[in-house]
Amino acid sequence: MINTEIEQEMIKPPLPPGPLKWVKENLFSSIFNSVMTVALIPIVFYLLFSVVSWALFSADWRAVTQFPLLYTVGQYPRDQIWRVGVILSSIFLFLGISWGRWGGLLRSISLAAGLVCLVTALLPVQHPQLDQGVRLFLGSNTVMILIGYFIGRIKAVKASVIVVGWLLIPICAVVLLAGIENSELIPNVPTTLWGGLLVTFLLAAGGILLSFPLGVALAFGRRSDLPVLSGFSTIFIEVIRGVPLVTILFMFSIILALFLPVESRIDRLVRALMAVTVFSAAYSAENVRGGLQSVPLGQIEAAKALGMSNLKTTVFIVLPQALRAVLPAIAGQFISLFKDTTLVVIIGINDFLGIGRSIINSDPEFVQLRTEVYIFIALIYWIFSYLMSLASRRLETAMGISDNL
């Protein structure tokens, strides 16, 4: 009898902390804390109030709301803008497909993207650039995601097909955006006309996709037992990591041309992409190298004992474990690459930040509205990089490599 009594006492769950208890513990736990709370509350409320009232009543958002197309695609010819639309729609389609297949985080992203499109399509405001065609396009994107979802649910669609599709999108996108010389349907559009978020995303996505394999190669190169290869990789990595990105951007935009044959011309945007890629690759290489070092030697010996070739050991045993170990670092590297793409403004490319600056400088009236423009730009960058870090945290938890749940 005594035994059960004790048990009953033990399984009694702790009372959930009531709001009063929470306030007492977190705001008024000591005299010092109470003083701080009392002092901080009015300051926080005053700041919040002034920010909200400024944003709603005194701020003039004209310089932001007048040019939605400039902010998204820059000077891209308006009659060719359907190309961007096609790319966007296919991205949404594949997003939907991936949601149907894998769910999880992709579900939240898809739902959020679909909702944003739908809300923008139904916005009850008059805007010259938000005509019926654009509204219809945005609304169709929401449908696209849903169609994708149902395609993704079909078991016959193989996962590898979806992955290949994702890898093909950037290549098709670049071809479609650049166009083909002397083509009726998709005439050539010089990259000087590209701009806005389009360029920011192209540079970030291109940089991530290209720098990662290069980084892995450099990491292996540095660990190689061939002195020439490891020496070269080490010097390359250390020099790139030792100088600022601005230097590398200028090197590719000014110096590179001197070391190539006179007649060769590399496009401005491509040179910027090369610089971003090389810079990011050096940092990725160091992250990957850390991962490679963390793979226990026994794993490699076991693979060799099973008779796996060097290549197979690397691809199927070493790399998966190494990359899994350094996933947080790689994700952080990609976020900082996304933020670093803003530096192309300095070499005169109109990315999202650059377009904002051009809009400000285009009209003396807008110079007075720079506060609104820069705050808008900061907000957009903030949302995207915060989403990226949220995604990486979710991925870490899903893969069981982080301790914070």
Place this chain on the structure above:
Amino acid sequence: MTNNQPLISDKANIPFYRDERIIKIFAQVLSAVIIVGILIWAIINFFKAADARNMTLTFSFLKESAGFPISNPPIDYDPSMSFARAFQVGLVNTLLVSGLGIIFATIFGTLIALARLSSNWILSRIALVFIEFHRNIPLLVLLFLWYFVVFGMVPQVKESIKWPGPIFLNKRGIYIAWPRLTETGGIFVTMAAIGILVSIIVFIILRKRRKITGKATYYLPASLGLLIVFFLFGWLLSGGTPFQMDIPSFTGINYQGGLRLTPEFAGMFLSLSLYTAAFIAEVVRGGIQAVDKGQIEAARAIGLPPMQVLSLVIMPQALRIIIPPMISQYLNLTKNSSLALAIGFQDVFAVGKIVINQAGRAVPVFALIMLTYLSLSLLTSFVLNIYNRRIQFVTR
């Protein structure tokens, strides 16, 4: 058994293309040929281009007169001085902004980390908002926000904002009342320097004796007392007026005197150090949280006061984790100072850019810029790595 051949022969059965030694030598030669080939090809191209454009590869231009002005040089400079001097001006600017930035970012970042760990919910949330805001926007956007938005709203010279101090704030910069040495100030500074040196030596010697003998040597009061004595002595020797406040005054067009911070410097310094402070805050928080809870409980159990728990138990252990990522944050800050170009602060990179635009000296100037940043990086990591090695666990 008539067949006496060994089962595994040394060479005969392995074809040369599967012999690992030969493959390695081959790969070595191949990679060397490819790398060297590309380099030679690039250099040949370069010499062709150099011939066509009359470019030089020498550094002799450094002695020539620069011919371009630099606004607000921290050291003496005018356009008639040499290119080398212009570079020095840029270098001093870079060092100033990154050195001060590192100090401020470290202090502020640590405070933010402590606020983040505070048991007060509001304070902790404020720190979180600060960190998340700065970590998720590009530094260049932050720089533009500070330089164009905040410093853009500052009034004209005639309507300067006046803060107690006095500090004047206007379009041309921040003017701060600043103590300047008087004629006898030199004596005071010398005495102060000697005093600091002596008290540090006394501090080290007495602390060592305490460690060896275990007897109380009162090293802290002794060295502090010595310091005060030296300062007082210096103050008396200088006749009681070693310093004079240099108060900025309005001369009709502009403010004169005091310490002037240009908007470019202030914008660069603030955005760099706030941005890095957010990252440092996360580093410090991670380091403090990594200290085993049992260590803190044990320190409390033996009766250490909270300050000593922090300084004797938490910090020494947390520092071991904090220092390596902190080094890379310092390096990042130094490299990021090159963004100064975007707002016209004349750092080493901006000066180099002007020199490139002036004449076709792109390659030597670039080599110079890269060498400067590389040596800064190497120097910083060298010094901090020594410190890092000193505070790591001593394993016997």
